[in-house]
Amino acid sequence: EVQLVESGGGLVKPGGSLRLSCAASGFTFSSYSMNWVRQAPGKGLEWVSSISSSSSYIYYADSVKGRFTISRDNAKNSLYLQMNSLRAEDTAVYYCARDLQYGTTADYWGQGTLVTVSS
Amino acid sequence: DIQMTQSPSSLSASVGDRVTITCQASQDISNYLNWYQQKPGKAPKLLIYDASNLETGVPSRFSGSGSGTDFTFTISSLQPEDIATYYCQQYDNLPQWTFGGGTKVEIK
Numbered sequence: 001e002v003q004l005v006e007s008g009g010g011l012v013k014p015g016g017s018l019r020l021s022c023a024a025s026g027f028t029f030s031s032y033s034m035n036w037v038r039q040a041p042g043k044g045l046e047w048v049s050s051i052s053s054s055s056s057y058i059y060y061a062d063s064v065k066g067r068f069t070i071s072r073d074n075a076k077n078s079l080y081l082q083m084n085s086l087r088a089e090d091t092a093v094y095y096c097a098r099d100l101q102y103g104t105t106a107d108y109w110g111q112g113t114l115v116t117v118s119s
Numbered sequence: 120d121i122q123m124t125q126s127p128s129s130l131s132a133s134v135g136d137r138v139t140i141t142c143q144a145s146q147d148i149s150n151y152l153n154w155y156q157q158k159p160g161k162a163p164k165l166l167i168y169d170a171s172n173l174e175t176g177v178p179s180r181f182s183g184s185g186s187g188t189d190f191t192f193t194i195s196s197l198q199p200e201d202i203a204t205y206y207c208q209q210y211d212n213l214p215q216w217t218f219g220g221g222t223k224v225e226i227k
Binding site for chain 2: 057
């Protein structure tokens with residue numbers, strides 16, 4: 001069974017940093033691209049970042065470019081999101097999601113971890 | 120950037136009703152569109168990929184159609200467990216995904 005479990009969320013002050021993790025199991029992690037998608041409270045879904053299976057290709061939404069860094073450790077079956085210079089508008093539930101094929105479709109999602117940026 | 124306009128933003132229907140949600144893209148996206156279901160407090164779940172393909176294990180009362188700029192998502196007979204918010208998502212301009220604003224489905 002495919003499982004994605006996020007962790008690392010919490011309350012952080014504006015300008016602060018946080019590192020999210022996503023532990024994957026039930027599939028060959030090193031064969032899949034992965035994504036981070038976020039959802040602000042009461043709002044819709046927003047794609048944040050993606051990383052290819054071997055980390056060769058990395059992409060970011062304009063809203064986080066230069067502040068967030070996605071990475072992965074295939075030996076540990078883990079995906080990460082380093083978030084720096086956090087802003088109030090980054091407050092959201094952050095989901096990790098597996099890519100079904102060629103960066104097109106999120107076929108499995110984690111349960112999400114809440115990041116709150118507030119003073 | 121490609122914009123996705125979903126309508127309605129919410130709807131209320133009776134059990135057994137046919138429910139239709141539309142998603143319009145700001146430019147031609149071929150069939151590069153997916154549909155997700157998100158129940159309250161839960162993660163999204165893939166229902167339809169490539170505009171009309173039913174994900175494995177998803178009940179056949181769910182369907183999708185369309186291509187180009189206009190897409191439709193249908194629940195043929197609404198069930199109580201279908202209460203959720205539904206989102207369309209385009210992947211024409213990879214690697215960026217864009218989601219529609221969502222449609223909240225409630226039981227009348």
